Amino acid sequence: MDAFGILDEVLTDYQSFVEGFLNIQDDRVRTKVDDEIDGGLLWPEPWLALNPAFEPGGTVSELVGRDVLHPAAAEIFRVRSEPTDPGREITFHRHQTDAFEVANRRESYVLTTGTGSGKSMA
Numbered sequence: 001m002d003a004f005g006i007l008d009e010v011l012t013d014y015q016s017f018v019e020g021f022l023n024i025q026d027d028r029v030r031t032k033v034d035d036e037i038d039g040g041l042l043w044p045e046p047w048l049a050l051n052p053a054f055e056p057g058g059t060v061s062e063l064v065g066r067d068v069l070h071p072a073a074a075e076i077f078r079v080r081s082e083p084t085d086p087g088r089e090i091t092f093h094r095h096q097t098d099a100f101e102v103a104n105r106r107e108s109y110v111l112t113t114g115t116g117s118g119k120s121m122a
Helices: 005-020 025-040 060-065 094-104
Strands: 057-058 091-093
Touching: 005 025, 005 094, 057 060, 060 091, 091 094
Parallel strands: none
Antiparallel strands: 057 091
16 A cells, blocks of 8 residues: 555545635636645645643743733633632643644644643643
8 A cells, every 4th residue: 555645646636626616717816726725725734743741831821921812711721629719720731832822823733632631621
């Protein structure tokens, strides 16, 4: 089995599928769309980061201060023993902070880590 040959076939099939929905009449717009597709718009380069031992990524307050999180997050993301407890703020893992930053740039991402690592919160 040629894994790279299969990859090329999948990518070509996907590009054909996407282009099957395009019916662009304006030559300038069509050229722009073609250039973006040819430049890798449909399959950007992957970004891989390894985070051994779940490196700390900052507290909620720090991330709010850097405009990574909305100010209301400082009140929401707290560990409380009961509803009236002011609680302590959460410290996120680095992979969570990285995910927040990528999402703030409105870029696509896939976050994969071990069970119990905080993927859902990210």
